[in-house]
Amino acid sequence: MKIRYLLLHAYGVGGTIRTVFNQAGAMAALGHEVTVVSVVRRRNTPQFGLDSRVRIEALVDQRGGVRPDSLGRRVWRRLRGRMVPRGEFAAGYFTERVERAVIDYVSSLRDGVLVTTRPALNLIAARRAPESVARVAQDHMNLDAYPATVREDIARHYGRFDAVVVLTRSNELAYRELLPRTPVLRIPNAVEPSGEPSRQENPVVVAAGRLVRQKGFDLLVPAFGQAARRHPEWELRIFGSGSQKAALAALIDAQGLGDRVRLMGRTNRLDGELARASIYALSSRFEGLPMVMIEAMGHALPVAAFDCPTGPADVLTHEIDGLLVPPGDVAALAAALDRLMGDRDLRLRLGAEAARTARSYAPEAVMPMWVDLFSRLLDGRPVGDRHETR
Missing domain, CATH: 3.40.50.2000 (Glycogen Phosphorylase B;)
Known part of the structure; x- marks a missing residue:
């Protein structure tokens, strides 16, 4: 045809x-x-x-x-x-x-x-x-x-x-x-099947997407900042480029997170970055179908996500293969990240289920x-x- x-x-x-x-x-x-x-x-x-x-x-x-x-x-x-x-x-x-x-x-x-x-x-x-x-x-x-x-x-x-x-x-x-x-x-x-699953060895939270308002990285940075107070070894890496790069860099500095939140730019090796991380964060204000989130799940990464319209709840089941929190609720996202950072067994359990879910895509x-x-x-x-x- x-x-x-x-x-x-x-x-x-x-x-x-x-x-x-x-x-x-x-x-x-x-x-x-x-x-x-x-x-x-x-x-x-x-x-x-x-x-x-x-x-x-x-x-x-x-x-x-x-x-x-x-x-x-x-x-x-x-x-x-x-x-x-x-x-x-x-x-x-x-x-x-x-x-x-x-x-x-x-x-x-x-x-x-x-x-x-x-x-x-x-x-x-x-x-x-x-x-x-x-x-x-x-x-x-x-x-x-x-x-x-x-x-x-x-x-x-x-x-x-x-x-x-x-x-x-x-x-x-x-x-x-x-x-x-x-x-x-x-x-x-x-979504193409992912390669190596996360071993949950590195204290790294990953997020990825265009640096635009839709993706909500301006909400993720303070949420991570709140959770990171109890977990000083963890860092956040945000992959992507876009019009909000300067504003996000200023926000990171204003939050005193310059040594813990990194704007990584675009990469052609995101699969490897996901495999080396331990948590994936989705902070979007709205979505279609969050492809990178599903790719992260394929690497057995647990997800902390806003239950934004639409997408995350169509893929994730709360407490089964990820954690969903109310849209735009920075404190709730911080609490979800805090739970995952502090509980490796929870990360392993949610991550294993996330990998199973990803296979259906x-x-x-x-x-x-x-x-x-x-x-x-x-x-x-x-x-x-x-x-x-x-």
Whole structure:
């Protein structure tokens, strides 16, 4: 079968890009014709590995900078709301030139499967991709995280999709309520099996993600600071890059944690860092499906996490394979970290269960769901509405 994945910036960094590359590679390995289409291109090479059997192409080359639009930004901003609503997190990318390129591309398709991967692209595909194409919308975040302007357009246009695929049970229920006549399926992201499990020998807490407000590292630092008073041998390592790096560095200094909290930057060796750690912390204000958390669980790491919308509670069971605390509650997160730091037996018990949970997200458990969905759509068969991984 012919499968096209449409990404905003396939040459960038982010969980959606990595998971789509994994999906594309798995489909190519099964013998399908797979193309990853990047709306914009701002780098020479992708930042993540992509199977050589997958073709990659870009619609708008911005390596030399963003060219001015013919209509001017102010005029196009007034028109743009018809396709890409204000409030879409990546709306700034969609200049006249970029939006027209996406419209022209999806309109030109005649067959195969088109998978779009964020609200802006989903909304354009819903309105402009021909019905001869099997149209699948992915939501890598969650419905409640979007502003009202975006949710209103989702309600208005997503009903045209052949299927909407979400990552978590709670998001599935939200979409089914919003789109009662549209097939909504839960297919989680696949996570490659991890290597060496943690031996619980190093007093290290690890967190990872973009250094942006969503990830809540500004909440994790003081939570760790509170727990660390009773455990002076422990340190926190935060992996990732982003716009909040300077603010987080200032916060670490203000908390007097400069020798115990380290901003590690990006790494291509996170697996090894997870294996050498003893706890994984997730402090997000909201999530889609927390991929790195599942990777950490694969290393038998116990997790202390905010029960934020959505994701952690769809994966973790409190006191079984991790500890969940109320969203944004710094004191509660500190208490969870304190418990884990002070109890190696608890870490070993929760970590062993976490590794079992992580196995249900392995590619061999997840990819058959995608094959079944695509095959049904192309054959004109009914699309089932329940896929389980647990």
